[in-house]
Amino acid sequence: MTQVGARATGLPVVGMVGAGQLARMTHQAAISLGLTLRVLAETADDGAALVTPDVEIGAASDPEAVRRFAKACDVVTFDHEHVPNDLIAGLAASGVVVRPGAAALRYAQDKRAMRQRLGELGIPVPKWSDDPAALPRPYVVKAVRGGYDGRGVWMVGESDPLPSGDVIVEEKVTIVHEVAVQVARTPSGRTRCWPVVETVQNDGICVEVIAPAPRLSHTLNAQAQALATRIADELDVVGVLAVELFEAPGGLLVNELAMRPHNSGHWSIEGSTTSQFEQHLRAVLDWPLGDTRSRAPFTVMANLLGGPSTNLAKTLPAALEAVPGCSVHLYGKTPRPGRKLGHVTALGDDVDETRARARQAVAVLRGDVS
């Protein structure tokens, strides 16, 4: 890696395409390590653009903007999946160090390609097809590209019309729990997992993450970690890989992959010795990975989705008063109902008490209670 943007310390410049909350929290980790995080932001108001000085404004889909941005970076990585795959491949061909690479990222960008590939590897996924007639209704229809936070996913009953666009159909799985596991992998193939977490969804949006997953058996925990590590190895992922899984009556099924820090890993900022943001930086730099031991028996992360109040200057101090022992993370966004504005993390010995604390802080922040 040639140091193109080295500062007085000689430490590398990591470029992140996209400047949302993931880049914002990655910047906090980069500050500790003495790294420079450079971000490519759509607008100057993006969460990370508000808090870091090394910002280039441009669209992640604009080849010229991405190339100009990459020139001042030692390694380029991503805050989201919306960079065209051929653009990423072209960057790498021109000598830019891109991690994860285009070949791996394809499986986080294209649900069809991911399911095909995991199927070839014998990794369990829900039954799916390109052909709507191949599965009995009701089934789930998913957009092949661009879906997130419940968008791009439709439950389709007996008489519902089929959503248009490039979609696949998938069996409606009987879900015992939803869980997720993250693993970091370096270019030299070292890996390190965090404990499997339980994710609690509401209308397809993750509202809560409990680490470790309190209701998952030891066997399934080990299986999930082995599965994630195998996927990272087989797909040659570099950086953090998040694997979202269904625990179904017959075992684990892979639902989604993300090759970047992920909402299911925000708990690790306070809850783990090494956060997913620091680990992602270490992995894409091919540096040694950090210890992923937990700092408490339970860590609970609750997402803050915009609620009745838009006055954070009032609800934030109220939440800090109501719950002195929680950590609040805001993303710099203008409050709007339903918008993901931040998250709250609580650590504790008892899972129910810890969940109650995180949820109470979120309720006060939203203005549901005062």
Added chain:
Amino acid sequence: MTQVGARATGLPVVGMVGAGQLARMTHQAAISLGLTLRVLAETADDGAALVTPDVEIGAASDPEAVRRFAKACDVVTFDHEHVPNDLIAGLAASGVVVRPGAAALRYAQDKRAMRQRLGELGIPVPKWSDDPAALPRPYVVKAVRGGYDGRGVWMVGESDPLPSGDVIVEEKVTIVHEVAVQVARTPSGRTRCWPVVETVQNDGICVEVIAPAPRLSHTLNAQAQALATRIADELDVVGVLAVELFEAPGGLLVNELAMRPHNSGHWSIEGSTTSQFEQHLRAVLDWPLGDTRSRAPFTVMANLLGGPSTNLAKTLPAALEAVPGCSVHLYGKTPRPGRKLGHVTALGDDVDETRARARQAVAVLRGDVS
């Protein structure tokens, strides 16, 4: 507090005069709380100026620069003690919210004023005098203003000449241990202490902090916390107050005061539910203070002073390899022997093992061992 610089979130802008490592780490805490940290930096290469976008360049002693800087802040606070006291008083008189205020800061800026005032309050300090003839040699001579990290302090033996300048003389105390305690205080008078820590000095420079102080009795721990809280109340300190103490055979003696986040509190980033940086922000905003419970039985912070290697791009990965379970904080400075470049924090159950880990990481970072 009028919101002069509010962003889309409506959350306040905190101004910090000075942009060293304390401002740098305060920025990390401000990002989580959704606050904007604005810094007044001497140069664009200052530790905090490298990592935050809202930077004004100017000298902390330049009234015009400080006034211009303060205009875009909801509250102004400090990274160091080198802002002239009358400048701070003038700012407040012109309507700027300055915390801590000039009347309190005087006692962190002027060692003579501090000793006089603590003496009036009946708080134990080492025997001292303005008159070199009043104390038997050998004694310690201290510059009244501007000393830090061993600078401005001289051991003066029988035949040594007296250092020039505005100095006081102080008895050479028999030190059992050196300890420090931090307390945060809001304008409305709420306070919250962290556990007392032991500080390990080398040539007058703090090299290690152990939280909690492993060799301090429960009684002295409680006395130190009560002392710090009383000082904060009596001097009307707002923000974090660090009190450095000698444990002498006859009891505790106050050595130094700092009214800002302090090296003795860096351990709290990982080791406490609320870090000193977040707590300082909460205090100067008159927001509720956070829980200061520890996250581990012991937290050890070791300072990284520049050593034989100046190649952090090499020694940082080596340190992460050698000690997977530690947290490294670098300050963005060009490595030079003896320069305070960063610190390392380790959490653990056993004080000696935890100290060994922190020290090993520092030794590798310095290039003492590979």
